[in-house]
Amino acid sequence: MNSKALPRQINNVEVGVYECEINLKFRLIEEKSLLSDREQLLQVLLEALTEGSDDFLEILQQAVKLHETTELKASPQMRRQLMRLRNSNEMNQ
Numbered sequence: 001m002n003s004k005a006l007p008r009q010i011n012n013v014e015v016g017v018y019e020c021e022i023n024l025k026f027r028l029i030e031e032k033s034l035l036s037d038r039e040q041l042l043q044v045l046l047e048a049l050t051e052g053s054d055d056f057l058e059i060l061q062q063a064v065k066l067h068e069t070t071e072l073k074a075s076p077q078m079r080r081q082l083m084r085l086r087n088s089n090e091m092n093q
Helices: 032-036 038-051 076-092
Strands: 017-028 057-069
Touching: 017 038, 032 038, 038 057
Parallel strands: none
Antiparallel strands: 017 057
8 A cells, every 4th residue: 555645634534444355356468577576566456446447457356345443453553643633633623
């Protein structure tokens, strides 16, 4: 996941910790050299999926599961970020 997420306006918005599971099955036309670098491949796939199917990417199956979880299951870094978001939200009110 890209740690440089797009900035969002958080005004009176509740935030929580969520666990997400994405299962995809697709066909892909791509350079063979890309397949050896899993992180680069994941980045290319995410970009392609956001743009939708085209002549180079064909989605066969997709399933997404999402559920809220306790903050205690999050890493210390995520909990600190959550506190920052909540604190900045309180200051903006």
